[in-house]
Amino acid sequence: MKVGVIGYGSMGKMLLWKFSQEGKIDKENLLVSNRTPEKLNEAKDIAVIAADNKELAQKADIVFICVRPVDIKAVLEEIREVLKPDALIVSLNGNISFEIIHKVIGNKTAKVIPSLTAEIGRSQTLVCYDADVTENDKANLKKLLGCIGTVIELPENEIGMGSELVSCMPGFIASIFDVICTSAQAHTAIPKEQIIRMVLSTMSAAGELMLQKEMTFEDVVSRVATKGGITQEGTSVIYDGFPQVSDLLFEKTLEKRRLISQAAEKSF
Numbered sequence: 022m023k024v025g026v027i028g029y030g031s032m033g034k035m036l037l038w039k040f041s042q043e044g045k046i047d048k049e050n051l052l053v054s055n056r057t058p059e060k061l062n063e064a065k066d067i068a069v070i071a072a073d074n075k076e077l078a079q080k081a082d083i084v085f086i087c088v089r090p091v092d093i094k095a096v097l098e099e100i101r102e103v104l105k106p107d108a109l110i111v112s113l114n115g116n117i118s119f120e121i122i123h124k125v126i127g128n129k130t131a132k133v134i135p136s137l138t139a140e141i142g143r144s145q146t147l148v149c150y151d152a153d154v155t156e157n158d159k160a161n162l163k164k165l166l167g168c169i170g171t172v173i174e175l176p177e178n179e180i181g182m183g184s185e186l187v188s189c190m191p192g193f194i195a196s197i198f199d200v201i202c203t204s205a206q207a208h209t210a211i212p213k214e215q216i217i218r219m220v221l222s223t224m225s226a227a228g229e230l231m232l233q234k235e236m237t238f239e240d241v242v243s244r245v246a247t248k249g250g251i252t253q254e255g256t257s258v259i260y261d262g263f264p265q266v267s268d269l270l271f272e273k274t275l276e277k278r279r280l281i282s283q284a285a286e287k288s289f
Contacts, residue, residue: 022050022161025081027074027096029055029064032113033087035139036169041067043142043168052077079103083162085111085133090281093117094289097125104128109158115180116282119151121289129153131162132177134184135169137191144170145187149177181278185271193270198224 024046026037037053040046054071055061061070071077078084078100088096093114104110110130112122122130131154134147146166150159163172175183185193202216209216231241246252 022082023052023080024050024165025052025054025071025077025084026068026087027054027077027084027100028087029053029057029060030087030089032135033085034064036085036087036135037064037068039139039142039169040165044165052081074099075103078108079105081105081108083109083111083165085113087113090114090117090285091288093122093285094125097122101126101128109154109162111162114285115147115184116278117285117289118282119177121286123151124289129155129158131158132180133162133166134180134188135166136187139169142168142170146170146172147180147183147187148172148174149180150174181275182271184278185274189274194224 024040026033026040029037033053033055037051041048041051048067048069051068052071053061053064053068054074054077058070061068064070071080074096082105084100084104086093086096093112097110104126106128108128110122110126110128112130112132113134115132115134119130119132130151132147132149136144136146138144139146146169148162148166159174166172173183173187198220202213202220205211205216205220206213211219227241230236231238242256246256
């Protein structure tokens with residue numbers, strides 16, 4: 022099975038190197054193309070550098086489209102005549118529907134949404150499939166994506182919210198704890214770097230504890246926040262004030278996703 026990656030931006034580059042190093046795909050079975058070929062020099066030892074997208078599409082059994090949303094239509098139009106009839110197209114953009122993609126190409130198609138945590142092999146990678154993707158295709162793709170973490174299959178209509186929960190969530194979490202650490206600085210002489218390290222280590226360990234012990238958020242709160250104690254004072258503030266922020270966050274991000282999908286549909 023030959024795997025092709027079109028686009029060598031941050032996500033395409035990450036996938037290519039993970040497929041090679043963690044997925045152990047031999048160079049002759051891993052292809053890459055990019056609008057700026059010079060950027061691919063660093064990958065010449067791990068993948069076949071295709072002259073262009075067409076050459077890659079002629080040879081690959083799975084084609085990952087890792088380009089900007091505004092460029093997807095042009096790439097699909099470029100390769101549609103040379104794709105293998107049984108090739109699986111994998112789009113890394115969750116906002117462009119299968120219906121829109123199939124206005125340009127007829128090949129079976131999957132959508133894949135990795136997380137930034139793929140860089141350490143801890144991605145919860147979302148995937149959805151159109152009706153033509155076979156069980157064998159699904160098994161091959163799941164095995165391939167296993168080199169960056171776990172794979173979660175969702176229906177297409179839930180990919181948006183799923184993306185908020187796994188792909189966008191590192192940014193949401195980082196911004197929340199950035200605010201907390203900044204607030205803490207106003208009340209202590211502990212250096213900023215140490216505050217951040219303390220919070221990050223505690224956050225990471227708390228997550229591992231919950232996963233290993235199968236604890237709920239409520240379990241953790243009840244274990245730490247004794248009645249009438251200091252922690253309960255803080256958790257009460259969060260439960261009183263944060264729900265409005267959280268609701269607004271999802272309202273804004275899902276609306277932005279809807280607008281992006283509308284713009285993508287118009288471009289097709």
